[in-house]
Each structure stands twice: as structure tokens, then as C-alpha cells.
Amino acid sequence: MGADRFSTATRLKALGTALVQGPTAARVYRARPQRRSRLTGRAALLALVVCSLVVALAYPMRQWVTQRSDISDQRHRTEQAREEVKRLHEEKARLEDPAYVEQLAREHLHFVRPGETGYTVVDGTADGGRHKDQGAADRPWYSNLFDDVDTSDGHR
Numbered sequence: 001m002g003a004d005r006f007s008t009a010t011r012l013k014a015l016g017t018a019l020v021q022g023p024t025a026a027r028v029y030r031a032r033p034q035r036r037s038r039l040t041g042r043a044a045l046l047a048l049v050v051c052s053l054v055v056a057l058a059y060p061m062r063q064w065v066t067q068r069s070d071i072s073d074q075r076h077r078t079e080q081a082r083e084e085v086k087r088l089h090e091e092k093a094r095l096e097d098p099a100y101v102e103q104l105a106r107e108h109l110h111f112v113r114p115g116e117t118g119y120t121v122v123d124g125t126a127d128g129g130r131h132k133d134q135g136a137a138d139r140p141w142y143s144n145l146f147d148d149v150d151t152s153d154g155h156r
Contacts, residue, residue: 110140 094100105111112118
């Protein structure tokens with residue numbers, strides 16, 4: 001250990017010895033730079049203030065970031081809702097056209113005009129095109145209706 005790492009009592013003893021030995025030795029001892037502690041009172045206070053600020057601002061900053069994220073999500077949802085409203089307005093305009101409504105009725109409800117003949121194609125299987133693995137949602141509505149009527153007739 002060097003002399004600069006001695007305790008204060010050891011330093012005072014060395015200073016006293018130097019003074020007793022004469023003025024030249026005391027000047028030599030004083031000329032040697034004294035090493036100060038790295039953490040002074042001001043530095044400790046500054047570190048305490050910085051840590052206090054970090055702790056004090058951590059929660060509000062987290063809240064601010066979370067709120068900014070929420071605002072971004074809400075803006076995205078608003079844009080999606082606007083697009084949905086636009087799509088629904090376009091669909092409403094199309095449904096006001098009688099030709100479009102007739103097209104939908106022909107496609108989905110299998111409607112025919114007076115004088116036309118409607119055909120239903122059966123795939124030739126023994127169960128009339130109704131496969132056991134085919135769900136009710138996959139079949140036309142009238143097939144489900146007829147199945148229900150047949151089932152209720154058989155149980156009476």
C-alpha cells in the first residue's frame with residue numbers, strides 16, 4: 001500500500017513526524033499531492049438528484065408511451081371503421097339496383113323468372129348428393145328444409 005492510501009490518523013502522524021524533523025521535511029510532505037476521495041459531497045448530491053429524477057419520471061414516461069400506443073391503435077381502428085362504412089355504403093347503393101338484387105336472388109336462392117325452368121343437378125350418389133360428411137351449412141337451404149320435413153314425417 002502506498003502512502004496515499006493510509007487512513008487520516010496515519011497521515012496526521014506522518015505530518016507530525018515531518019514537522020518534528022524540521023521545516024524542510026514538512027514542505028516535502030506538503031508538496032506531495034494528496035489524493036482526494038473520488039466521491040465528493042457535491043457529486044453524491046448530484047447523483048442523488050439524478051437518481052431521484054429518473055425514479056420520479058419513470059412512471060409518467062411509461063404512461064406516456066402506453067398512451068401513445070393506445071392512440072395509435074385507436075387511429076388504426078378508426079381507419080378500419082371508415083373503410084367498413086365506405087364498403088357498406090357501396091353495398092347499399094348496389095342493393096338499390098333491381099338487376100343486382102335479381103342476380104343475388106338467382107345465385108343464392110335459385111330463383112327463376114316466370115316461364116323459365118329451374119334445374120337442380122344431383123351428383124348420382126345413392127343419397128341424392130347428400131354426403132354424410134357434408135355439413136348443413138355446405139348444402140343449399142332448400143335441401144336442409146326438405147331433410148327436416150322428411151325427418152319430421154318419419155317420426156310421426
